[in-house]
Amino acid sequence: xxxxxxxIVNKLGMHARPATLIVKTATKFRSEFKIIKSDMEINxxxxxxxxxxxxxFGSELELVADGVDEKFLIKEITELFAAKxxxx
Amino acid sequence: MxxxxxxxxxxxxxxxxxxxxxKRDLYIERRKIHKDEVKVELSRFKKDVKFVSNELxxxxxxxxxxxxxxxxxxSHKMILQDPEFDKKVSKLITKDLxxxxxAVSSYFSEAVEVFNSMNDMYLxxxxxxxxxxxxxxxxxxLGVKKDVLEDIxxxxxxxxxxxxxxxxxxxxxKNIHGLCTERGSKNSHSSIIARSxxxxxxxxxxxxxxxIKDGGxxxxxxxxxxxxxxxxxxxxxxxxxxxxxEQNVRTKLLKLIDVEPVTIDGKIIKLMSNIEIxxxxxxxxxxxxxxxxxxxxEFLFIDFEDLPSEEEQYEIYKSIAEQSNPxxxxxxxxxxxxxxxxRILNIASEDNPNLGCRGIRISLxxxxxxxxxxxxxxxANMQGNIKIMFPMISGVNEIxxxxxxxxxxxxxxxxxGIPYNSEIELGAMIEIPSAAVISDSIAEVCDFLSxxxxxxxxxxxxxxxxxxxISDYYKPTHPAVLKLIKLTVDNAHQLGKKVAVCGEMASExxxxxxxxxxGVDELSVSPGRLLAIKKEIINCDISKIKPKLDxxxxxxxxxxxxxxxx
Numbered sequence: 001x002x003x004x005x006x007x008i009v010n011k012l013g014m015h016a017r018p019a020t021l022i023v024k025t026a027t028k029f030r031s032e033f034k035i036i037k038s039d040m041e042i043n044x045x046x047x048x049x050x051x052x053x054x055x056x057f058g059s060e061l062e063l064v065a066d067g068v069d070e071k072f073l074i075k076e077i078t079e080l081f082a083a084k085x086x087x088x
Numbered sequence: 089m090x091x092x093x094x095x096x097x098x099x100x101x102x103x104x105x106x107x108x109x110x111k112r113d114l115y116i117e118r119r120k121i122h123k124d125e126v127k128v129e130l131s132r133f134k135k136d137v138k139f140v141s142n143e144l145x146x147x148x149x150x151x152x153x154x155x156x157x158x159x160x161x162x163s164h165k166m167i168l169q170d171p172e173f174d175k176k177v178s179k180l181i182t183k184d185l186x187x188x189x190x191a192v193s194s195y196f197s198e199a200v201e202v203f204n205s206m207n208d209m210y211l212x213x214x215x216x217x218x219x220x221x222x223x224x225x226x227x228x229x230l231g232v233k234k235d236v237l238e239d240i241x242x243x244x245x246x247x248x249x250x251x252x253x254x255x256x257x258x259x260x261x262k263n264i265h266g267l268c269t270e271r272g273s274k275n276s277h278s279s280i281i282a283r284s285x286x287x288x289x290x291x292x293x294x295x296x297x298x299x300i301k302d303g304g305x306x307x308x309x310x311x312x313x314x315x316x317x318x319x320x321x322x323x324x325x326x327x328x329x330x331x332x333x334e335q336n337v338r339t340k341l342l343k344l345i346d347v348e349p350v351t352i353d354g355k356i357i358k359l360m361s362n363i364e365i366x367x368x369x370x371x372x373x374x375x376x377x378x379x380x381x382x383x384x385x386e387f388l389f390i391d392f393e394d395l396p397s398e399e400e401q402y403e404i405y406k407s408i409a410e411q412s413n414p415x416x417x418x419x420x421x422x423x424x425x426x427x428x429x430x431r432i433l434n435i436a437s438e439d440n441p442n443l444g445c446r447g448i449r450i451s452l453x454x455x456x457x458x459x460x461x462x463x464x465x466x467x468a469n470m471q472g473n474i475k476i477m478f479p480m481i482s483g484v485n486e487i488x489x490x491x492x493x494x495x496x497x498x499x500x501x502x503x504x505g506i507p508y509n510s511e512i513e514l515g516a517m518i519e520i521p522s523a524a525v526i527s528d529s530i531a532e533v534c535d536f537l538s539x540x541x542x543x544x545x546x547x548x549x550x551x552x553x554x555x556x557x558i559s560d561y562y563k564p565t566h567p568a569v570l571k572l573i574k575l576t577v578d579n580a581h582q583l584g585k586k587v588a589v590c591g592e593m594a595s596e597x598x599x600x601x602x603x604x605x606x607g608v609d610e611l612s613v614s615p616g617r618l619l620a621i622k623k624e625i626i627n628c629d630i631s632k633i634k635p636k637l638d639x640x641x642x643x644x645x646x647x648x649x650x651x652x653x654x
Contacts, residue, residue: 016163016214017159020162020163020166023166023170024166043171043172045171046170046171046172046173047163047166047167047170048167048170048172048173048199049170049172051203051211051214052202052203052206052211054206054208054211
């Protein structure tokens with residue numbers, strides 16, 4: 001299992017487009033994928049879950065992946081965050 | 089007979105038969121199933137989700153839809169394929185023994201509740217998406233046909249939970265008499281369109297859906313904000329009289345379409361329209377308005393998740409400029425409170441947003457966004473009929489800043505070889521008292537001025553017009569307000585510049601004579617009010633009121649003024 005803390009740096013926070021990208025990317029992999037924000041834990045492959053995170057600019061999330069391809073999943077998701085989901 | 093209160097969106101009376109449209113609200117029987125049926129329900133679930141996903145796929149690949157629409161449909165498809173959706177609905181069927189439709193509708197109602205409870209503007213907008221997906225799937229499960237407008241008769245009054253803007257436009261083409269919705273707000277796009285079409289409409293009508301019978305007699309009283317269900321004969325007669333009077337007025341007003349707005353004593357008044365959304369242009373053209381005196385661009389910025397790109401703005405401005413040609417279009421740069429854009433612009437919350445980062449201040453503090461808008465306007469101005477207006481100007485500096493940015497944008501466009509036209513008139517909104525007081529200096533650096541009475545009154549009298557508790561302090565004819573208007577007009581005229589009024593005062597019959605006597609040259613009103621205001625103008629003899637003007641301006645209270653202008 002891999003856990004990784006990450007900060008949201010795109011201005012829109014975690015909204016539809018970023019949420020769609022996260023789910024699309026995560027779904028490619030076989031590992032289980034969760035996102036935790038303070039006391040809330042959601043399935044990172046669920047669009048409804050990721051949208052309800054409503055995470056704002058600057059807030060911190062924890063990514064948790066568990067499975068054979070967990071390393072690659074975390075890598076690609078981290079890249080999405082770093083690239084600000086292609087915004088700006 | 090029953091009377092329910094709603095919020096009136098547009099005035100006027102409509103009498104007709106109730107036509108209930110439960111677009112989002114299919115009838116779902118809360119049916120329990122037997123254990124033996126679980127397998128059947130689960131396989132129906134898989135099959136129906138697959139069918140609707142395929143249907144969505146076809147739409148997503150239909151390139152006649154805009155990219156934005158297709159993105160939305162894509163997100164709808166993801167909602168259907170969400171593993172949590174599958175898990176939860178399957179559990180509702182297997183464990184709780186709910187029928188498929190019961191399970192699906194429970195899942196979506198719960199999700200809608202969660203989204204609504206999060207108090208996030210973005211998520212509450214997404215509720216529409218959830219309802220859309222839910223409707224699409226449930227109507228497939230239940231085998232419901234979709235085109236609800238087919239069997240609507242012409243004397244119907246539509247009763248709906250809520251209504252989308254495109255639906256209002258469609259309804260209007262069908263000659264519907266009125267509209268009433270349980271939810272919705274006065275300033276939604278649907279309401280704006282209904283208002284510019286003069287369609288009697290109530291929103292936020294509490295308990296509407298539970299109180300009404302399909303096909304029953306109903307009356308929408310948009311003048312007082314009531315819906316009357318099963319009226320008594322006496323009430324019905326009363327409203328029929330009001331209705332035919334209103335129709336008479338309307339027919340007479342329609343005859344004014346081709347009449348020039350000239351006062352009895354021969355002053356030509358330029359009568360233009362305020363529009364908020366591009367769809368309103370139809371009415372502007374239909375009523376032969378002398379152009380658009382105020383195109384609010386806020387809708388572009390508030391409604392979308394992302395900021396509109398330069399290209400998107402360009403397309404919209406260009407289309408409006410083309411449709412209005414040869415008349416002019418005054419585009420007002422973004423004018424919202426920072427609170428509405430905090431998500432996008434990362435603006436800290438303010439103790440006092442009305443005195444905070446709003447209007448031109450937002451633009452000047454977010455130059456890249458401002459430049460995008462300016463560039464889009466300059467590019468759309470190929471026919472030369474666009475003017476730019478800046479909101480919330482408090483002094484000369486802001487205008488000078490804006491001019492610098494326009495210059496930079498022109499240079500950038502030249503360099504990039506993109507066609508544009510920087511021959512463009514610039515105007516300032518006069519809505520902050522300081523700007524009115526130094527309107528001589530402001531007029532020097534502008535081509536025209538436009539008085540935004542709503543804010544001018546609000547800031548002069550320090551009264552929030554949406555605060556019911558102090559609404560009696562909101563007085564358009566307060567002597568201080570009138571003096572500021574007079575000062576602005578006089579200062580502008582000294583320099584040979586024109587003054588428009590685009591606030592609500594210009595849309596109210598009772599203030600027209602006063603505004604014209606104060607010397608205002610142009611009025612800009614909502615398209616639905618064009619003809620009524622034109623009638624006021626052609627019946628006005630400024631030379632008769634002018635002598636009273638000193639007396640009016642010398643009044644000590646707004647009550648005294650109101651008496652004099654009656």
